[in-house]
Amino acid sequence: MSFDPETLVYDAKGLIPCIAQEAETGEVLMMAWMNADAVARTLETGRVTYWSRSRASFWVKGESSGHLQELVELRVDCDRDCLLALVRQTGPACHTNRRSCFYTALRDGDEVEIMEPMAE
Template sequence: MSSLDPAIASRLKRDADGLVPAVVQDAESHDVLMVGWMDDEALHRTLTTGRGTFWSRSRQDYWVKGETSGNTQAVREVRLDCDGDTLLVIVDQTGPACHTGDRTCFDADQLL
């Protein structure tokens, strides 16, 4: 278990797997870049290292954004929404945020 601040940990509403969605937003443009998942340990690592760290549901392991691609996220701040069930991670993004090479994961098909 991480050493996440108990005051924050008590406010987090996790899913059955102990995860909370983390919406990642560019600090300058305010564009939504991606959505990842964090448990207490991923959040603790993000807060202590200043690098976007997430839990991979498919690989069942932690990953740091840009660790292999070089497309890093320097975390400026992390906010908890009013319900405690979603995180907003505000970052300085270096390179594309999406694994497809796009700047954001939300540049694909517009539904409306």
């Protein structure tokens, strides 16, 4: 059975959340949005492509920074309203130069940064 991005469940703005996870380690890297065209481009090129809500344009992860996400596998959740991109991440995934966007932990009512920016 061939995959059709239009069969996914998108929100009212035509977007679906996509979680990027490092394929080898299972580390959760980031969450960003895709539309049907971004999903199709990701599958066609093997380079993860998101939809930037602030710029209203496609965003190929790492195109300007060099911090690429190479698609290993794209998974669809049971409700078809969320995606999981298993990727090979080059460099940091977060715009703060950290490996993951999830670098703040909530511990005993406090926010604690658990990850330092990566060396350049």
